[in-house]
Amino acid sequence: MPHPSDVIVIGAGVIGCAVAAELARRGAAVQIVDDRPPGMGATQASAGVLAPYIEAREGGPLLELTARSLDMFNAFVERTRMDSGVAVPYHRTGTLDVARTKGSMEALSATADLLAGRGIDARMLDADQVRTEEPQLSADAIGGLMIRTHGFVAAGELTTALLAAARAHGVVRLETGRARRVAQTGTGLIVEAGPNAFHADAVVVAAGSWSGQIEVEGADRPLPVRPVRGQLLQLTWCGALLGRVIWGEHCYMVPWRDGTVLVGATVEEVGFDERTTVAGLRDLMAAACELVPATRNASLVAAKVGLRPACPDGLPVIGPSAVMPNLIYAGGHYRNGILLAPLTAALVADAVLEGTMDPLLELTRPQRFGQL
Numbered sequence: 408m409p410h411p412s413d414v415i416v417i418g419a420g421v422i423g424c425a426v427a428a429e430l431a432r433r434g435a436a437v438q439i440v441d442d443r444p445p446g447m448g449a450t451q452a453s454a455g456v457l458a459p460y461i462e463a464r465e466g467g468p469l470l471e472l473t474a475r476s477l478d479m480f481n482a483f484v485e486r487t488r489m490d491s492g493v494a495v496p497y498h499r500t501g502t503l504d505v506a507r508t509k510g511s512m513e514a515l516s517a518t519a520d521l522l523a524g525r526g527i528d529a530r531m532l533d534a535d536q537v538r539t540e541e542p543q544l545s546a547d548a549i550g551g552l553m554i555r556t557h558g559f560v561a562a563g564e565l566t567t568a569l570l571a572a573a574r575a576h577g578v579v580r581l582e583t584g585r586a587r588r589v590a591q592t593g594t595g596l597i598v599e600a601g602p603n604a605f606h607a608d609a610v611v612v613a614a615g616s617w618s619g620q621i622e623v624e625g626a627d628r629p630l631p632v633r634p635v636r637g638q639l640l641q642l643t644w645c646g647a648l649l650g651r652v653i654w655g656e657h658c659y660m661v662p663w664r665d666g667t668v669l670v671g672a673t674v675e676e677v678g679f680d681e682r683t684t685v686a687g688l689r690d691l692m693a694a695a696c697e698l699v700p701a702t703r704n705a706s707l708v709a710a711k712v713g714l715r716p717a718c719p720d721g722l723p724v725i726g727p728s729a730v731m732p733n734l735i736y737a738g739g740h741y742r743n744g745i746l747l748a749p750l751t752a753a754l755v756a757d758a759v760l761e762g763t764m765d766p767l768l769e770l771t772r773p774q775r776f777g778q779l
Contacts, residue, residue: 412436414759415598415605417586417621418613419445421453421562421748422737424569426611428487429752431576433760438607439570440600441614442585446566448615452639452713453562454661454669455745458502460527460554461654462743464518468722468770473743474525475767476750477556483749484560491571496663499558500651503532503541505551505698511656515552528555541650543701559652559661562745569748586614589734590624596733609733609759616679616716618724618738625730627778632724632739634714636675638687640695642668642705649699657694660702667708670695672742683710717741718776725754725771726764729778735759736773 412435416427419441427437439445457480459473484497506512515531522529530553537551538544573579584600589610591597598605612618616634623629649662661669673687688710695702718724718739728734737755740747750767757763773779 413608414438414611415440415596415607415609416611416613417441417598418615418618419443419570419581420448420450420613420615421446421566421569421744422615422740422751423611423613424566424573425748425752426613426737426755427579428490428569428573428576429756430759431573431579432490433756434577435760436578437573438580438582438605440582440584440586440598440605442583445570445581446563449637449713449715449744450562450566452637452672452711453745454639454659454671455560455562455565456502456652456659456661457559457746458554458557458652458654459746460518460522460529460557461502461504462746464521466521469743472723472750472767472770473746476747479749479753480560484565487565487568487572490575491568493564493568493571495564495568496561497558499556501553501555502557502652502654503537503551503553504654505537505544505548507545507547507549507656509549512550515550519552522554529553541653543647543649543699544653545698545700557652560745565745585617586621588622588624589731591731596731609735611735611737611755611759613737615738616714618716618736623728623731623734623779626728628776630724630736630738630773630779631719631776632716634679635717635741636677636680637672637713637715637742638675638683638691639672639711640670640688640691641708641711642670642702643708644668645704646701653699655694655698658691658698660695660699668705670702679714681712681714683712715741715744720775723747723751723771724773724776725751726768726773727758729774733759736779
């Protein structure tokens with residue numbers, strides 16, 4: 408692959424902005440094309456939980472990707488803060504995965520065994536210990552798993568900081584438009600976005616759930632990404648705040664130091680329907696009240712919704728196109744877009760600017776779905 412200096416990134420969510428920041432840091436001129444303001448897709452409805460050993464508790468390729476990206480997060484956030492001058496709330500206070508049934512306790516024990524084999528700091532807790540760690544838990548909690556390396560980050564502030572970092576490193580333009588088609592033209596590529604056309608040496612497709620609606624010249628099918636709706640609650644908490652992310656069977660709760668708590672998230676196969684619904688919010692409230700009864704005293708600040716991009720096999724699509732030189736896919740991150748942002752940015756920048764293909768790209772290669 409040639410070494411381009413002018414790159415278009417389609418998508419201004421956290422993945423697109425992370426890729427743009429890394430490309431700009433390495434000297435590329437970047438255009439970001441999106442029909443929404445930065446971070447206003449799935450990113451704005453993300454709780455920012457960084458928990459690979461919960462999201463991928465059974466191991467496998469997803470755990471390899473998310474665990475490696477988590478290892479990059481401290482340096483990623485610090486570099487973004489320094490480059491942008493923007494504060495990014497970020498806490499590695501761990502997660503408490505709570506069991507309320509015997510079956511859940513057995514599943515957590517299996518996860519603990521897996522983590523022990525990886526040298527991860529995780530500890531099983533009995534009923535008394537779990538309530539000592541978090542006194543506000545429901546009385547029917549029979550134990551839990553503490554994973555200290557986990558944490559959370561403010562997704563909106565991170566995306567804002569990444570865009571500012573990209574701009575601080577050089578030429579970064581934000582163009583408005585819904586990308587519909589990518590085609591070859593001469594020695595470069597052209598992105599058709601409504602009445603506009605943008606030219607560059609290389610293109611990165613990071614359009615989230617809309618990536619599959621972008622026609623790529625020569626591809627035998629669209630990227631198989633589908634939207635999965637996730638609804639999220641923001642609450643103002645009363646009394647003592649939770650000590651860390653609490654993960655239950657039907658929801659998770661993220662305590663912020665400003666006295667708010669995020670409760671997420673629904674998983675709904677409803678196509679491109681971005682509405683918040685009474686049913687979704689009711690289910691989240693009920694699940695949070697069952698897990699932490701003090702939720703009943705909280706007040707509702709906001710309800711948010713986002714469409715998370717999912718692939719059929721649950722893995723993201725990161726890697727070069729088989730049919731178009733200098734086109735790279737970076738999509739299908741589903742619920743792990745925030746967590747996988749550092750790794751995705753590094754993998755894409757290596758491929759685009761250095762022609763280097765990390766072995767991890769074998770796990771995420773687009774060609775597992777056809778000639779894309």
